Amino acid sequence: MMLYLTVLAFGAVIGSFLNVCIYRLPREESVAWPASHCPACLRPIAVYDNIPIMSYLILQGRCRACRVPISIQYPVVEAVNALGYVLLFWRFGFTAEACAYAVLFSALVVITGTDLSHTMIPDAVTLPGIAVGLVCAAGILPIGLVDSLLGVVMGGGILWFLAWVSPYVFGKEGMGGGDIKLMAMVGAFIGWQPVLLAIMIGSFLGSLVGVGLMATGIIRREQYIPFGPFLAVGSLLALLFHQPLLDWYWSLFNIPQ
Numbered sequence: 001m002m003l004y005l006t007v008l009a010f011g012a013v014i015g016s017f018l019n020v021c022i023y024r025l026p027r028e029e030s031v032a033w034p035a036s037h038c039p040a041c042l043r044p045i046a047v048y049d050n051i052p053i054m055s056y057l058i059l060q061g062r063c064r065a066c067r068v069p070i071s072i073q074y075p076v077v078e079a080v081n082a083l084g085y086v087l088l089f090w091r092f093g094f095t096a097e098a099c100a101y102a103v104l105f106s107a108l109v110v111i112t113g114t115d116l117s118h119t120m121i122p123d124a125v126t127l128p129g130i131a132v133g134l135v136c137a138a139g140i141l142p143i144g145l146v147d148s149l150l151g152v153v154m155g156g157g158i159l160w161f162l163a164w165v166s167p168y169v170f171g172k173e174g175m176g177g178g179d180i181k182l183m184a185m186v187g188a189f190i191g192w193q194p195v196l197l198a199i200m201i202g203s204f205l206g207s208l209v210g211v212g213l214m215a216t217g218i219i220r221r222e223q224y225i226p227f228g229p230f231l232a233v234g235s236l237l238a239l240l241f242h243q244p245l246l247d248w249y250w251s252l253f254n255i256p257q
Contacts, residue, residue, distance in 0.1 A: 007089050008082045011102075012052035015081030018106055019074050022113035025122040041066035052078040073113070081109050084236075091240055100136040101239060104129070104189045108232040111182055115228035121178025126185045133188025143191040151187025155195040156180045179227050186235045194242040195235075197249075202227070202234030 017031075023039070024031050036045045043065040049055050056075040063070060084105045092098035107129045111121050130152060137148030163175035187195035206227055213219045238245070 003094060004086055004089070007085050011082035011085030012078045014085075014106055015078035015109070016050065016052045016074075018081055018110050018113070019077050021110045021122075021125070022073070022077065022117065025110070025124055026114050026118035026120055038063040038065060038068065040068040052082075073117075077109060077113060081106060084109070087240075096140045097142065100132075100140050100189065103132060103136075104186070104239070105236070107185065108235060111178075112229040112232045115178070115226040119224065119226050121176070121182050121228050123178075123181065126178065126181035129185035130181070130188050133185060137188065137191075141189065147191040148188050150192035151190060151195045152184045153187070154192040155187030155199070156184030158196070158199060159183050175227070179231060182228060182231055183235075186231075190235070190239050190242070193246065194238040197242050197245060198231065198234040198238035200234070201237050202231035205233060206230035 020031050020036060034044075036050060037043060038045065040063060043063070046064075049059065049064055053075045056070060059070070061070050061072070062068065085102050088101050088105060089098045092101060107125050110125050115121055134145065134148050134152070137143050138145040141148070143151070159175045159180040163177075163180060166175065183195060183199060186198055190198070206225065209230070210219075210225050213225070214221055219225065
């Protein structure tokens with residue numbers, strides 16, 4: 001239990017840094033300097049006001065200095081990253097493999113945050129993420145370097161093809177470059193078969209939510225829906241459950257695995 005509590009606390013601390021990334025990367029600001037500060041009054045945040053989740057509750061969601069409301073995004077990101085770490089270490093044990101997947105998970109959290117808030121997926125996350133995934137596959141992850149390289153090619157290549165063909169088939173852009181690099185990064189960590197599953201799940205979820213939003217009149221057909229969050233959810237599900245999901249899928253065609 002103490003190990004899991006330590007992982008929970010560490011995940012929340014990392015989540016606090018992820019909030020900085022989500023806020024600053026779309027604005028092309030440094031994530032290292034200056035120190036955390038209130039975006040309204042620019043006053044630096046004291047250490048005792050920067051405790052993940054707890055400080056938000058103690059301050060009742062407001063800046064101590066100017067009392068401007070603080071976005072609920074901050075404790076949500078901290079909590080999601082903390083719980084995600086616990087889930088990964090529960091699933092894969094207290095191993096180097098789980099640490100590598102924790103890096104991927106945090107990258108997906110940042111990507112989800114920036115895509116929802118600014119409809120962009122930062123290269124500063126995906127491109128280094130591809131390199132980290134390849135290095136981890138070569139020395140830590142069970143998939144191996146060849147499978148990792150195939151994951152990069154398949155994950156990024158399929159979305160690149162969809163982006164290329166969409167203007168001819170649908171008359172508009174279907175995928176952004178950020179989505180392509182996102183799935184290349186995911187493929188580097190989980191390999192080619194799981195990344196295909198991740199794309200399938202993400203596409204299904206995105207289509208389901210998109211149709212629902214259009215049917216209820218919340219959005220119009222021509223409006224853009226960020227696809228990154230759906231790909232991130234699909235990637236997490238593929239990471240955790242790819243084997244049973246693949247077994248179930250192939251069983252539909254009576255193909256043994």
